[in-house]
Amino acid sequence: MMRVSHSRAIAAGALAVATALGTATSAGASPAPAPVPTAAPAPGTAPAAPPAPTASTRAMMAAAKPAPDGSRLDHVVQINANQFNAYVYSAAMGKLIQLELIRPTHATGPNPTLYLLNGADGGESGTTDWEHRTDVVSFFAGKQVNVVIPIGGASSYYTDWLRPDPVLGKNEWKTFLTKELPPVIDSALGTTGKNSIAGLSMSGTSVLSLAESDPGLYKGVGAFSGCASTGGPVGQQYVKLVVDARGGGNTMNMWGPVDGPDWRANDPLLNAEKLRGTTLYISSGNGLPGPHENLSAPDVQGDPGKLVQQVTVGGVIEAATSQCTQQLRTRLNQLGIPATYDLRNDGTHSWGYWQDDLHAAWPVLDKAMSK
DSSP, X not given: OHHHHHHHHHHHHHHHHHHHHOOOGGGTOOOOOOOOOOOOXXXXXXXXXXXXXXXXXXXXXXXXXXXXXXXXXEEEEEOSSSEEEEEEEETTTTEEEEEEEEOOTTOOSOOOEEEEEOOTTTTTTSSSSHHHHSOHHHHHHTSSOEEEEEEOOTTSTTSBOSSOBTTXXXXXXXXIIIIIHHHHHHHHHTOXXXXXXXXXXXXXXXXXXXXXXXXTSEEEEEEESOOOOOXXXXXXXXXXXXXIIXXXXXXXXXXXXXXXXXXXXXXXXXXXXXXXXXXXXEEEOOXXXXXXXXXXXXXXXXXXXXXXXXXXXXXXXXXXXXHHHHHHHHHHHHHTOOOEEEEOSSOOSSHHHHHHHHHHHHHHHHHHHHO
């Protein structure tokens, strides 16, 4: 009992320090960027025409079928041979959601789908996301899988909120990701209907909760540097750090009071039994400097100040997620639910390690979708 209390104290202290310092930009939890004004077209100038459809985008649009609630594929823009931006209308949220798609360069037939969720930034800044901080495009280009990366949902935990938030708006991400999006993607891309999902930091928690909410939807789950407990004191502090401190939102609008039922209903640790039968890959560092604490790291890019931030703030946050991950392993072991773990003896809360995690998790997730 003393050990558990001591670990919780360490994690709580780590989160308190992170809150005081501000979340690490390297953690997918960078401060929300200020809105950039959009210049109005010059008088008498017609707005720019959308890119012309290609054979690939026309094929997707022709094959796409709406979800039962009316969510639908609105349009697709081809970026290059295997990259696309797709825009899906979410009936639950009443808006278009951008998706970054990576398709096989040479598809050999119907392929499964890997959904990748961004961190607390939601990919909204256009700089702190899977595409810009990792080699995700080149890594998957030759693999027989469709990769879908939603853009949006900053500080939302990709969950269904109780009510709209004055700052973060209307969030019905669980509905979108589990009910609205899969049938649209399966039809538009002609998939096998088999899915996996992976996420980091904030979404390292979300992917577990999403899998629990719809058992069987995802054959495999990759959770990198997340905190599975949202119902306990440490987990609640972590959630508030992301939603309230970082995002400017209000967790009362998300799950209500911390002693209410929604915090427990969305706690992956408490609901871990629902992960039975799902292939799991779970990873975390421990906060100590490791191989990616250097000036060439993707979050540092030669800036000594950013390196200091990655070591200090990123180290503190990862120390806390390490405690959460140890709790999850203990719980899964108690339930007899197998998982593949990579609990490193070093590593901060930063993108270099999450690229490593994605590379290591892929064979596990690929095998799960091949069954």
